[in-house]
Amino acid sequence: MNQKNPVIKVTNLTAGYDTGPVIWGVSFEIPEGVVAGIVGPNGAGKSTLLKVMVGILKPHSGTVLFWNKEYSEVYKRIAYVPQKEEVDWTFPATVYDVVMMGRWVHKGLWKRITKQDKEIVRQALETVEMWDYRNRQISKLSGGQQQRVFFARALAQDPDLFLLDEPFAGVDMKTEETLLELLKQQASKGKTVVVVHHNLFTAAEHFQWLVLLNMHVVSVGPPEEVLTSENIERAYGGHLPVLAKLSQRLSSLREKPTR
């Protein structure tokens, strides 16, 4: 996997807010066609990293390249899914309206919505099993449904790279399973998926590539290489009982070849 051209190449990235950097000298690559996780403890700078990658925050130094190009050249091919808490869900819009916003990146201010756009939106809604809810006002959705709508908007953008910020926070089990399945589907189509996530158990089980972050990059690579007890202790600082359990489970995973 390493030999291929990376989809994302982050080099020596230092970034944060006026009060000072949150991430320091971060470098890593993410290969094509995987579901990758950016994992680490709270306050590790995971969401900050994602915001820098999509140009919302300016880095203090360092570079982020996608397919060896600047974000501004390829942003139409990249769908960013913010945390659902970032928006006001009382906004007057239906499920359909929000997903249609995913087409706007290709339409600019003026270009009209075509039959093809509507077809793409319908497919996106059907994929996340929300077509029947298309006329529902977004304030009347559950947390899981909100996340599905957000993911459908990303699908409607028809990107080659998905960047999702904590998509499983505050969603039901069913939605988490559905979304994980959908992310894997996208990866099997050759698209790349990057998920900011805090649960190492799901990360170990479902992601093929991990960036373990705690302000610095602790380790990068396939989960079985990244999630060693030594790395986890370095990232989380100190020995947590739950982490011991995790490394046990991981070593059993390592013994069996993955599907």
Added chain:
Amino acid sequence: MEWFWVILVLLLVGSAASLLGSFIVLKGFGMLGDAISHAVLPAIVIGYLIGGIYDNNWFLILSIALAVLTSLTIEWLYQRTRMYPDGIMGLIFTFLFALGLLMIDLWTYSVDLDPECVLFGEAAYIPFSFFLIGNALIPKQLILSVIIWLIILIFTFAGYRPLALSTFDRIYAHSIKMHPSLWQYSISALVAVLTVIAIESVGIVLLLSILVVPASIAFLWAKRLHSMIFLAQIVNATLIFLGLLFALYVDIPISAGIAILGGLALLTITILKKK
């Protein structure tokens, strides 16, 4: 004929206010007009010092300049800090209003300028009833109203997508290069210009009411943004006609009539509307 002009100016300013109102209500910036109307006091004092009490153009030019500056500062603080909009607006407008009072006290004391006149615009901004009915002054108000209405109408239609997306989901809008900050700054600046023009033409009470009430009523009913904007237009026109009749019937200022009716309508609908 005069009544035709009055109604036309009211409708144009009202229409423009309820277009912008839809966005600022959704953003929690409903009090922006209020803040701006107070914050322009220093500009009025300086306008007086430069041009004297009857020179309207200085008042207008300086007020618009200060109003835009104020609204951009409020927007800047909102985007930069984690402060809530009401806190920011409260901070900015009390500061500028107090600054205006200080300037009145320091510089206009010797010329016997009545602070009341400046505060409430009695002299500078002739009361709207006379202003609207008075023959000579109508054309200027009408021209200003038409211009600002056209600008805001085109702005809303041309910028519908970035306006909607930057109000609903700033971060995503940013990530797809829709320049949400620019559009949000533009909304604030247009509210500022409209507020100053409206102080002269329809009175501040009416503007503040029209900026918030039709959009809020529409928000309670509409499921989608474009229907909210459209509904706000209908509510605006209805309120203006009924408010005008109401004001004439009980013989109170037109702006007060419309504002009272607007408040009552919003209250009634809030109570009647099922959750």
